[in-house]
Amino acid sequence: MYYYQHHIGDYAAATRHLSWLEDAAYRRLLELYYRQEKPLGNDLKRLCRDLRATTRDQKAAVQIVLDEFFTLTEEGWRHSRCDAELERMALRSVQARASAGARWRNTRQRGGTAESASE
Secondary structure: OOOOOOOHHHHHHHHOOOOHHHHHHHHHHHHHHHHHOOOEOOOHHHHHHHHOOOOHHHHHHHHHHHHHHOEEEOOEEEOHHHHHHHHHHHHHHHHHHHHHHHHHHHHHHHOOOHHHHHO
């Protein structure tokens, strides 16, 4: 997933208490989650490397954010809002494919071309 909606008000309300480093860690964790389209791995060392968290304070910020906003499961670190957004995007994708398929089928049945279907 190369795009996700960022709700500024929701984010600000949920993260107002975070330090600058914690906020940076949270944003990077969210971006990684969306980019991978799956839960984050449970290997903290690997996660920190993926996030470019190299100092002790940065690594501590990653752990703090994981503990507060994510849930550790057998699949890795999960985030409920990310999961809901990914599910919503997957549903939209399925609906778009079904719509395109129906449009192509209708075009073929009428003996037209793909260009005439989009007009």
